Amino acid sequence: MxxxxxxxxxxxxxxxxxxxxxxxxxxxxxxxxxxxxxxxxxxxxxxxxxxxxxxxxxxxxxxxxxxxxxxxxxxxxxxxxxxxxxxxxxxxxxxxxxxxxxxxxxxxxxRDLVVDRAALDRIIAAGGFVSAATGSAPDGNATLIPKDTVDTAMDAAQCIGCGACVAACPNGSASLFTAAKITHLGLLPQGQPERLQRARRMVERMDIEGFGGCTLYGECQEACPKMISIDTITRMNRDFLRASMTPVRAAVAESD
Amino acid sequence: MELRSRVPGGPIERKWDTHRFEMKLVNPANKRKHTVIVVGSGLAGGAAAASMSELGYQVKCFCFQDSPRRAHSIAAQGGINAAKNYRNDGDSIYRLFYDTVKGGDFRSREANVYRLAQISVEIIDQCVAQGVPFAREYGGLLANRSFGGAQVSRTFYARGQTGQQLLLGCYQALEKEVARGGVTMFPRTEMLDLIVIEGRARGIVARDLVTGRVSTHLADAVVLGTGGYGNVFYLSTNAKGSNATAIWRAHKRGAAFANPCYTQIHPTCIPVSGEYQSKLTLMSESLRNDGRVWVPLRGGDRRPPGEVPEAERDYYLERRYPSFGNLVPRDVASRAAKSVCDEGRGVGPGGLGVYLDFADAIRRVGAGTIRERYGNLFEMYQRITDENPYEVPMRIFPAVHYTMGGLWVDYNLMSTIPGLHVIGEANFSDHGANRLGASALMQGLADGYFIVPSTISDYLASAHPTPVDPSHPECRRVEAEVAERTRRLLAIRGKRTVDSFHRELGSIMWDKCGMARNAAGLNEALRRIPELREEFWRNLNVPGSDAELNQALEKAGRVADFLELGELICRDALHREESCGGHFREEYQTEDGEARRDDARFGYVAAWEYTGDLAAPRLGKEPLEFEYVHLAQRSYK
CATH class of the missing domain: 3.10.20.30 (Beta-grasp domain)
Structure with missing residues (x-):
């Protein structure tokens, strides 16, 4: 050719x-x-x-x-x-x-085709984790997790953090990236204690980093190499809304 | 050079517990006064950095990728072993220990392997707690699958993306510590040398890959979790950036390099398709749970696979190894594939391939179940080859995948340079001459989450490192050497690109030191590699400068190191006059073509010391003793 x-x-x-x-x-x-x-x-x-x-x-x-x-x-x-x-x-x-x-x-x-995507790392650092210090874990089978739940979490957890969703979005939003993590952890029992504060902190960080807002163009899910669905964004918005209407101390208590 | 393994006394089941009690601790208020450098952010490095920060140490973590989440651990597909015995199928810590020592062809240190099997159980718990979405049964319990070299189902997995999910768990823990201030992350920064002061590792010299700035970073201890050196073969399943520079530089500063010739050739990879090929892609070993490996019975049979009747197929693994069948260990499966191809029975272009056929499995459990188990692997196969594995058998061929050799470490995972710890694939410790499937993730995380955070405290509490100033003459000297090396690479302005040298080195290594080796071939490699190295330093062309993002310059530095390491690998392979695991010397095989070990002469770890002359490294030997697993000829028949 x-x-x-x-x-x-x-x-x-x-x-x-x-x-x-x-x-x-x-x-x-x-x-x-x-x-x-x-x-x-x-x-x-x-x-x-x-x-x-x-x-x-x-x-x-x-x-x-x-x-x-x-x-x-x-x-x-x-x-x-x-x-x-x-x-x-x-x-x-x-x-x-x-x-x-x-x-x-x-x-x-x-340089050329290389861009700096460190902002995505900072979104994760803002709350995209479960606090489980090494050594503190109970037995892996101590909490039963339905197969459907873990499969849906896995669909979101597959995100490879490439940033295609941001590049494809007319607003330059990182909503799909952020929502994928919020969905992955928010679906699992391990992710519940920090669920609301995670959503609030990650979304706030996304704004600070200069990513645009989501207006549901849907370009992100078309571009996503892991075909992550924008349904995750709905979940993110719901968690974020709940978090923003809940005072911080109460939010922590409620998500317990 | 002294090779003291520091294996604690007492019965093997008690060694790690006893040791943990006997090791010194650093009190919580003093931990924050210590800085530890971690190079690499994969499962081993990332886990170590996060866990040591949680303990209270100040951690500086370096990776050459743009984000720690991109370390090559992410590409591991099939799973992670743990002796949970959730299946009630007879598994135990002792059995995982036994399988791993046997799978490694009796060339690993028993005490380390036992500890690995013990810790395996905690790893799964830790990862579940972090939110790793391991596959589950309908009832909500964790699911398992089987892997090669074991007759129990002890492998935990997350579809065909287990490495990704484990690494993201680890990366998230790391980012949590970055946010808290315990870890300072240095992405796009490559370690180019090690600083050793008064006999102790005290820091690194690193280059910022964006600005080209070279700087010194000091600490009280250094941990290398920089992965393996499979890319010395050019074509491998490793990521393009995976390299040996960190461990090779440390070797040249005094760290012994153990068993460099133990390389793993993975049996199930997509065959090479052309000259331009830049890397090889693995198809997870887990596929051998359901796929059946075969070639036509007759050589030169060019019929499409569907037209070859059952009676004219040779399911050679099931035939030769009836009790393990398609799930024999990797070294055995790879050699068997090579031998059927050598007989002219290989399939696909060039006859370098064998079939991995799912037709029976699809008939048995349905395409839907197969899609659920391996869907992403099948898609990947189809994207690369343009063939649909639900309809035609996959074509696979062995490819370089993992290196069991690495820097020599003692029971504390400390190298022969005090203060320099080496974890994960970068060390030599647990897999002997052959690694079993789903054990790399286990070892990386055992080292990173559980072992090195404990042993580093013992080191810091015993060594009492005193502060070092960046103006120390040794720092200045190493920095100047690094700058000089970069200047030299750029000043050659020759005719050949880095990749052309790398490909040539790779083809020497694959032909002479690949799946089968012999003295004549190795001697030829030992003649050709120094010649190639000499030409490299005379005729290399690296465009651009050192004050910018310069990917050709990055590669040049890595290939320069591979050109030295390749020679050591061949030297080690030549000296080891036996066959064991991934090291198969044609002169030393049984009548039916299996590896023949020579325990009396070679029952040791070969630890090579750099002498200043690449042609004359000094060989140190750590004898291996097997008190628990009885030395025997491996059999999977």
Missing amino acids: NLTLHVWRQAGPDAPGRMVRYEAADISPDMSFLEMLDVVNERLMQTGDSPIAFDHDCREGICGSCSLMINGVAHGPNPGTATCQLHMRSFADGDEIHIEPWRARAFPVV
Whole structure:
């Protein structure tokens, strides 16, 4: 396959960026999208150019490192597929492909296609956990958890933290990311004691980080490589609403 | 170099308890005066950082990824073992201990393995408490599945994403401590050297991968949880960034490297599809619960799998190993796949593949149940190969997956450099010459949550580290060495890219030191690797500068280290004139092609010391004694 790429190049966070055209010749349809970029980079380096920087690591669709807006779609055209699992057989010979970084106020560009997603870590730090200090746990079977409950929690817990939901959202909202964690932990008995304060703190943190609000466009669930549903956002909103109407001390008591 | 294992006395069941009582403690008010550096944020590093912060230590945690949640533990699929005996199928701590020592082909330290089996039980409890959504039965109890090398069902799992869920539990605990102020996180920061002052590990030199700034971080103890070195083979199931730099730098500062030749080749991976291939993808061993492995009976049979009648199929694992069948340990399954392919019976392009067939299982339990058990793995397989495994058998082939070798550690998980602790895959400790499935997650978390937080207190209470200043001449010296190395990499301006060197090294390693090894091949590798290294330092092309995000420069530093480590791996493989676990020397096999150990000559841990000359490392030996598990030829027949 022969392809024409238009790639966002930006030398650093404060440098101006622009789209640059590259010809990608002799690409195998069995290559992954990132392997195609590897080939382009090898050729760039052989001619003394600087390679295109992009984030990637596991290349199995689970670490959440890879990103890329491909022809304006986060993670490219295939539903439920991260960029590293997208293969060139999804494109046709002669295609023009536009490749850009995640674009969101809360995700500043570091270089080329690499963005800073540390804001997502700070949302988790604000409350996306169960406080269970090492050594304090009861037996794993001490609390029975219905299979349906744990399966639904797992659907949300699959989030890989890639940030596609933010990139896809016209508002640059991290609601799907945040709601996935709130849903995962909020469904399980272990997550109940901190449930309301978790929702309040994580949502507040999302605002502080500069993510937009959710107006239910639904673009996030289309882009999500784990196909996490926006039903989780409904749950987040419910928990957040309850938390905001409950005084802090009482909220703690109530969620007990 | 002294290799004192510091295994406590007394009966094996009591050793860890006795030791925990005998170890010194740091009082709660003094803990906050101590700083501990943790490098790596996977299951081992992340768990250690979170747990030590909960205890009250000041922790600085480093990872090269943009977030600690991306460490490669996240990709573990199948599960985590624990001796809960929830199935009432005869499991016990002793049986998990026994299976692991046997599975490791009698090349691990008994006391460490016993402790691992003891702690396995607490790990599950800890993870459940954190909200890890382990699979459950309809009644609400935890579910289990079987894994290779065991005849009990002791593996806990969260679909095919167990590593992800365990790591997220650990990462969330870590972020909780970040918010509380106990842990300072340094993402996109790579350790490039270790600082040793007065014989003790006191810090690291690290490079900020975004700005290129190199700086010194000091502490009272250093913990490395930086994973394995499978990427020395270029193609492996490891993440692209997984590297050996932290442990290799520590080795060159005095930490002994144990059993480097013990590498695990995982039997069920998606075969290589082309030259451009950048990594290999594992299909979880759990698939062998329901999938049947076969090849055509006749060589050169090119019919599609569906047209090969039952009578003309060879279910070779079930045939050769009737009692374990498709669930033999990984080393055995990989070698069997290699031998049927060597006989010309392999399937798929190049004949480098065997079938993993679910047709019988789908007939037995229905496609819905199979989808529930392995749905995400089947989808991943289809995305990569464009074939539907519900309809045609998967094609699989062995690939490099895990390294049992690593830095030598004593019972306290401390290396030969006092103050330097090594945990998880980065150390050599618990898996001997072969790791059983679902045991890596168990070991990483045992080391991180439960062992190192205890033993580090004992170290700090005994060593009384005195404050060190960043202006100490040793810090200045190591920083200057790191800067010089980076400058040299950038100054070569040669013709070949880093990846081209890495691929070439990988192909030498795979051909000469892969699934089967022999003296002639290893000697050839030992000649070619130094030549390649010499060319690397003469003809490498790294574009850009050191004052920016420069991914080619990052890779160059890692590949430079792989080019040195590769040589040590081959040297270790050459010296070990026996076959054991993942180390199969063609000269040493039984009549029916199984590994033949030589306990009299090689019943020891080979711990290599860096002498300043890569061609002449010094070999230290820690003898292995088996008081509890009787030394025997492994049999899964």
